[in-house]
Amino acid sequence: MVSLKGKDILHGNQFSKKEIDAIIKTAGYFEKALKKKDSLNLLKGKILATLFFEPSTRTRLSFETAMQRLGGRVISMASAESSSAAKGETVADTARTVDQYADVIVIRHPRIGSAKEAADAAEAPVINAGDGAGQHPTQALLDIYTIQKELGSLKNLRVSLVGDLKNGRTVHALVELLSLFRAKLHFVSPESLRMPEEITSQLKERGIEVMETGDMKEAALASDLIYMTRIQKERFEDLSEYERVKGSYIINEDLLKGLQKKMTILHPLPRVDEINPNVDAYPGAAYFRQVRNGVFVRMALLSMVMGKAVD
Numbered sequence: 001m002v003s004l005k006g007k008d009i010l011h012g013n014q015f016s017k018k019e020i021d022a023i024i025k026t027a028g029y030f031e032k033a034l035k036k037k038d039s040l041n042l043l044k045g046k047i048l049a050t051l052f053f054e055p056s057t058r059t060r061l062s063f064e065t066a067m068q069r070l071g072g073r074v075i076s077m078a079s080a081e082s083s084s085a086a087k088g089e090t091v092a093d094t095a096r097t098v099d100q101y102a103d104v105i106v107i108r109h110p111r112i113g114s115a116k117e118a119a120d121a122a123e124a125p126v127i128n129a130g131d132g133a134g135q136h137p138t139q140a141l142l143d144i145y146t147i148q149k150e151l152g153s154l155k156n157l158r159v160s161l162v163g164d165l166k167n168g169r170t171v172h173a174l175v176e177l178l179s180l181f182r183a184k185l186h187f188v189s190p191e192s193l194r195m196p197e198e199i200t201s202q203l204k205e206r207g208i209e210v211m212e213t214g215d216m217k218e219a220a221l222a223s224d225l226i227y228m229t230r231i232q233k234e235r236f237e238d239l240s241e242y243e244r245v246k247g248s249y250i251i252n253e254d255l256l257k258g259l260q261k262k263m264t265i266l267h268p269l270p271r272v273d274e275i276n277p278n279v280d281a282y283p284g285a286a287y288f289r290q291v292r293n294g295v296f297v298r299m300a301l302l303s304m305v306m307g308k309a310v311d
């Protein structure tokens with residue numbers, strides 16, 4: 001029996017295949033349930049706190065939507081400036097404080113390791129919604145749910161991950177999950193934004209096939225799925241280096257025509273210029289469906305860490 005009751009969700013590497021299957025199944029249950037009803041009562045009386053020390057649209061709002069669809073309530077801190085962090089409070093003290101109010105805590109913070117610090121300080125389950133250039137495990141889970149739905153299976157996946165693989169926390173978490181399904185991975189990036197060596201070598205040690213290249217078209221021809229990412233401007237110390245690499249990879253109609261095959265295109269969003277809006281109407285462009293799936297997956301995670309199983 002899989003149970004995530006009371007568990008923190010901090011890193012893509014913490015999940016077993018069985019747990020991922022259970023999360024996908026539970027998310028599917030909620031997706032169906034919401035077709036019949038606007039909201040459920042599973043987490044009635046429970047409170048979620050969202051602590052966002054970095055900008056967010058989808059992650060914060062989809063967690064809040066998920067909690068409210070489950071009948072729970074939300075208290076929210078939407079910016080560092082509006083909280084006592086601006087007065088110098090540590091993440092641990094903020095987490096210990098919010099622990100007195102809420103039953104589950106979601107945190108996003110610019111520093112790697114900050115979600116773990118919050119988890120160590122709070123008794124309530126803590127969910128990492130992005131710790132700097134570190135990890136973003138709930139995005140990875142909703143990506144996996146989307147891949148399962150769009151491609152019908154997680155077997156024999158051939159995936160191109162494109163863009164800022166150095167600073168992109170979504171890809172750092174996603175490759176952990178993809179490795180459980182033995183996916184073949186193409187890492188496509190400018191030389192200066194390659195996937196951290198530590199992650200690549202761990203994947204290879206696990207026997208995962210990893211190809212690194214600068215050529216998106218070549219990688220896409222050998223893949224069923226392109227996972228596009230934004231160049232993470234806010235992580236650059238030197239903005240002239242950002243100017244040098246921005247616009248390195250762009251998906252447009254010409255590229256898709258040149259591939260002459262169906263591709264599924266995912267992106268955690270927000271996009272800047274890396275997917276031309278002309279591509280949005282293409283049947284394989286799944287990134288707004290991916291956004292919607294975030295609600296079902298976060299409903300699954302919230303109900304599971306609160307110990308409310310649905311079957």
Ligand code: NCD
Pocket residue numbers: 058059130136139169170229230268269270
């Ligand atoms: C991502 C993030 O915050 O890491 N966005 C998200 O959560 N959907 C990706 C990004 O900001 O580029």
